[in-house]
Amino acid sequence: MTLFAVLLPLKDKDLSQTYRPDHLQFLEEQRKKGNVAANGKFTDGSGGLVIYRMPDKDSVEELVKKDPFVKQGAREYHIHEWEMVSEEWA
Template sequence: MFIIILTYQKDLTVVEAHLAQHRAYLDEHYASGYFIASGRQEPRIGGVILARASRKEEVEEVVQRDPFFQHGIASYQIIEFIPTKHCEAFAPLIE
């Protein structure tokens, strides 16, 4: 499992201009089961995506397809996360 932290590099007006494309990208990866959760940071300086993948390189490839990445709108930090404890309802998402 991976945590992807996006930090905006552009003004929010630029973020807003590309938001529909970014959401379409998110929808595509939710449909495939790859993304588990996502949302914006508060204060609004970027976002967070929780993703399932077997390798960090796989996550890096997926990130490169994000319109925010392609247009230099956000920088990305990818953190591998191995859950050792979780609630029962979360189990199907990490197995």
Template sequence: MMYLAELIIVDQEKNTASRPAHLQYISDLYEAGSVFEAGPFLDKTGGLVIYNCDSEEEALHLANEDPAVTSGARTVNVRAWQPLAFPISGQ
């Protein structure tokens, strides 16, 4: 199942310091198959990570262990997400 994690920057200085560890963490999870996609918001207020996990608890754990979160640089909100299967027919 997919889970969206919105990581909002609350401390820019801590965010700058934790960014390399944050990117490595997300990259490692991607390599392990636990991250489907990730990227920053263009308004520079934070970013989005889409986790591919078996449970919401697992997604919450991964999101809360992100160095950007543990450092206090960002807050996180996780929600379950269901992608649509395209093309959609027979509406």
């Protein structure tokens, strides 16, 4: 499987707050299926990042469009194939 970094920049703060529980539930479901390797928010409030483990970019985009944040217009998305260099943290 290939790793993809999906940036989710904030588009609408109110919608983000409203759909945050649904977004987190969506990510948990995807984690259980093995599709999400990591996720988190940016501490400056500008959005978040999800690392997906999927076969190709088209599969990631299809899934990202089902994320409540994206589906409800709370966030934009940008998909980048990502190559992890090390699993060690500084």
